Amino acid sequence: MTEPAVSETTPPQPGIFVAFEGGDGAGKSTQARTLAETLRANGCEVVLTREPGGTSIGEKLRSLVLDHGHGEVDARCEALIFAAARAAHATQLIRPALARGAVVITDRYIDSSVAYQGAGRGLPAVEVANLNAWATEELRPHVTVLLDVSPGQGRDRRTANDGAEDRLESEPDDFHARIRQAFLTLAAQDSEHYLVLDAALPVAELAAFVAARVLPLIPRVPGDQHERLD
Ligand code: TYD
Numbered sequence: 001m002t003e004p005a006v007s008e009t010t011p012p013q014p015g016i017f018v019a020f021e022g023g024d025g026a027g028k029s030t031q032a033r034t035l036a037e038t039l040r041a042n043g044c045e046v047v048l049t050r051e052p053g054g055t056s057i058g059e060k061l062r063s064l065v066l067d068h069g070h071g072e073v074d075a076r077c078e079a080l081i082f083a084a085a086r087a088a089h090a091t092q093l094i095r096p097a098l099a100r101g102a103v104v105i106t107d108r109y110i111d112s113s114v115a116y117q118g119a120g121r122g123l124p125a126v127e128v129a130n131l132n133a134w135a136t137e138e139l140r141p142h143v144t145v146l147l148d149v150s151p152g153q154g155r156d157r158r159t160a161n162d163g164a165e166d167r168l169e170s171e172p173d174d175f176h177a178r179i180r181q182a183f184l185t186l187a188a189q190d191s192e193h194y195l196v197l198d199a200a201l202p203v204a205e206l207a208a209f210v211a212a213r214v215l216p217l218i219p220r221v222p223g224d225q226h227e228r229l230d
Contacts, residue, residue, distance in 0.1 A: 015098030016217050017139070019109040022147035023180050024169045025154030025161075026199040027206070031147065032107045034207045035214060039103050044218060047097040050107035052085035055092045061085040066166040073167070075121035079128055082113050087135040094139060103218065109141060111186050116168060119182035120175050142217055145210055146187050149199040151176035 018035070020028040029050075036048040052062040065073070065081040086109070097104045110132040118125040149157075151173040158169060187194040195213045197206055 013095070013098040014101040014219070016103045016214070017094065017098055017141045018103065018105045018214055019111070019141040019144045020105070020107050020147065021109065021111045021115075021144055021183055022199060023149045023151065023154045023176055023183070024165075025157035026147035026149035027157070027203065028107050028147055030203060031145065031206055031210055032105050034203075035210050036105055038207070038211050039105075039214075039218070042215070042218070045097075045100070045102040047093065047102050047104045048107075049089070049093060049104065051089060051109060051112065052082055054089040054094075054106070055085075057088045058085040061088075066168065068167055068170075075117060075123050078121065079113060079117040079123055079131060082117065083131050083135040086110070086113075086132060090136040090139045103214075106141075109144070110136065111144060111146075111183060114186060115179040115182035119178040120168075120171065125182070141193075143213060144187075144194050145213070146183050146194055146196045147199040147206070148180065148184065148196055151180065153200060 020032045022028050032048060032050075036046045039046045051058070052065060053059050061081050061084060064070075065078060065085075089106075094104050094106070110129065113132055114125050114128050117123050118128045154176060155173070158165060184196070187196050195209065197209055199206070201209075
């Protein structure tokens with residue numbers, strides 16, 4: 001027997017899973033936080049998390065893979081560390097939260113590995129995608145918000161924020177240009193699943209687009225007169 005198709009409005013678990021993706025300096029963290037606040041104001045349980053991270057082992061792997069000082073890190077080694085952190089994240093944090101009906105918002109997920117370790121480091125995109133499908137037992141977000149940022153603008157924003165760049169951020173502009181293209185390609189291959197936004201838009205405008213896409217996915221809260229939260 002074939003499995004029924006999974007769509008955004010018929011999630012396999014009661015919760016909703018939203019991922020934010022984009023180049024460094026795209027403003028993902030701000031938008032993820034704003035969406036979390038909007039949903040909480042609507043009475044939702046929200047788990048706001050990030051990759052690499054979200055679990056104790058994930059945070060350790062984060063500093064291992066992002067810190068300078070390990071010399072040159074092999075691309076496969078790097079891909080495996082991100083995937084290992086993601087496996088822990090999916091099993092220990094994301095799935096349990098979805099099972100109890102929470103909205104999980106993650107700042108980065110599998111697309112970041114396909115873009116950075118694939119297009120950025122030169123590993124085959126399909127292999128990186130397969131590794132991560134295995135690591136997460138095929139756990140996919142219901143919607144992925146891609147904040148599209150040019151390498152120049154991303155760099156300017158990073159400098160304006162704190163100036164300190166991690167190992168990946170400090171790669172040259174052509175690395176970030178490949179990553180940008182990879183994110184856009186992933187979105188174009190599955191356009192229904194993605195909300196692609198120009199990261200140069202004002203923060204409030206971006207937040208409104210994100211809310212308009214995500215709120216209709218949230219099931220009705222008991223006692224609410226409205227079908228959905230929008
Ligand atoms: P991020 O948390 O967005 O950095 P910051 O908090 O400094 O804005 O991401 C950390 C870096 O890790 C970023 O440069 C992208 C990179 N990264 C990968 O290369 N592969 C991955 O799978 C993930 C999740 C992140």
